[in-house]
Amino acid sequence: MEKIINLHIEKLPEGYYLATTDDLQGLVVQGKTIAETLEIARDVAHKLIESQVNITLNPVADSFDYPLVIGQ
Incomplete structure (x- = not known):
């Protein structure tokens, strides 16, 4: 069964994206793109x-x- 974890994603001044959540203690990840950050968050x-x-x-x-993020 699939479950939902609500992520908070913010862009850091260094250009990376940081993802955290209150739903799962210890989940703090960063990536170069939103897609990479989401992939890492899923693995963690x-x-x-x-x-x-x-x-x-x-x-x-x-x-x-579900917010669909599209690059241009």
């Missing part, structure tokens, strides 16, 4: 979930909003 989330026993995440609802 999987590892954190595997290493922790009592994690409660929200299930994916039948409908939800």
Whole structure:
């Protein structure tokens, strides 16, 4: 079953993107692009979930909003 983790992403002055969340303790990642940051966050989330026993995440609802980021 898929679960949702709400990420907060901000662009750092150095040009990198930083992703954090209140949903999963310890998830703090950065990448050169938003896509890279999301990929790293997904990998780290999987590892954190595997290493922790009592994690409660929200299930994916039948409908939800998703911001689609498009580069030009």
